[in-house]
Amino acid sequence: MNDIYMLGGLVVVAVSSIAYALMGGKQDTDDIVKRRSAGLSKDEDPKVIAERARKNAKAGFFEKAAPLLSKPVMPKNAEEESTLRAKLACAGFRKDAAPTLFLASKTVVAVIGAIVATMYALGGEREMIEVVGFGVGGFGAGFMAPNLWLKMAIGKRSEQIRNGLPDSLDLMVVGVEAGLGLDAALLKVSDEMATVYPPLAEEFQIATVETQMGVQRAEALMRMAKRTAVEEMAALVATITQAEKLGTSVAKALRTQAESLRVKRRQKAEERAQKTAVKLLIPLVLFIFPTIFIVLAGPAALHLMDTFESGAITQ
Secondary structure, eight states: OHHHHHHHHHHHHHHHHHHHHHHHHHHHHHHHHHHHHTTOOGGGOHHHHHHHHHHHHHHHHHHHHHHHHHGGGOOSSHHHHHHHHHHHHHTTOOOTTHHHHHHHHHHHHHHHHHHHHHHHHHHTTOOHHHHHHHHHHHHHHHHHHHHHHHHHHHHHHHHHHHHHHHHHHHHHHHHHHTTOOHHHHHHHHHHHTTTTOHHHHHHHHHHHHHHHTTOOHHHHHHHHHHHHTOHHHHHHHHHHHHHHHHTOOHHHHHHHHHHHHHHHHHHHHHHHHHHHHHHTHHHIIIIIHHHHHHHHHHHHHHHHHHHHHHHHHHO
8 A cells, every 4th residue: 555655655756847848838838928028048047048058957967878778679770770760750850869868768768668557456455476567567568658659750740741731831832933953942941930830840941951052952852752752742843843854844743633632632531531430439339328228218118027027025
């Protein structure tokens, strides 16, 4: 029981710390708004400077400990490391230390999962073999949790890029037909879409910067397609490359591609709507139908039971 109380206390402390951090963040935001209304700069406030220093200190401590924590799970060869780096890039993490930090997080979460599962097993007064099983299970679940999070992050970012492509292509067509070059149109679209579709705007900006640094446009666009891992983006890059090689109108190619992507987006929305009826069958069968059966057949069953009991007593 003491272990259960200890675990509950840790959970309460963790939740309280998170709530305090969120409240502090909101208070900082309110202070920033007040300072800007008064004409003061954000960087002039000592509170902001101290908060930034504290966050940098925490990040620096974790980055220093990350190589040691990630050493047990480091990739065995350069190919696996390259694959991991590509996955992190698809999720939007491109720093050099991103693989090390990700692998270190797997070790930390695995240890925390093992500790929590072991304490839960000890609180239930189970046998030692069961406690060990809980610990191993918690370690495995914690070790795989960052992989699940990374997969979800990649899917979410890819969905945002996929949804923003048709609107971005419409703006790009307007810019190209107005006389802008393709690079200038990409940069303009990235500025306009920065608040609506930040991942897509970021990819356009990176491709434009690479082109300005001397990388060929086709190569920069191919890199963008690989980073996003979105089929529609790869098709767009192929269309632009072919239009430039064959000398055809880039604006017409972009317009055709935008219409095709918009049709695909509408079809996917319709597909999700059609799947809703199938997904509703599970809660209907498990929860709604049994309740309806009890409401309809319950009174009749009780009446039959009373009839049989009265007949048995009469006999």
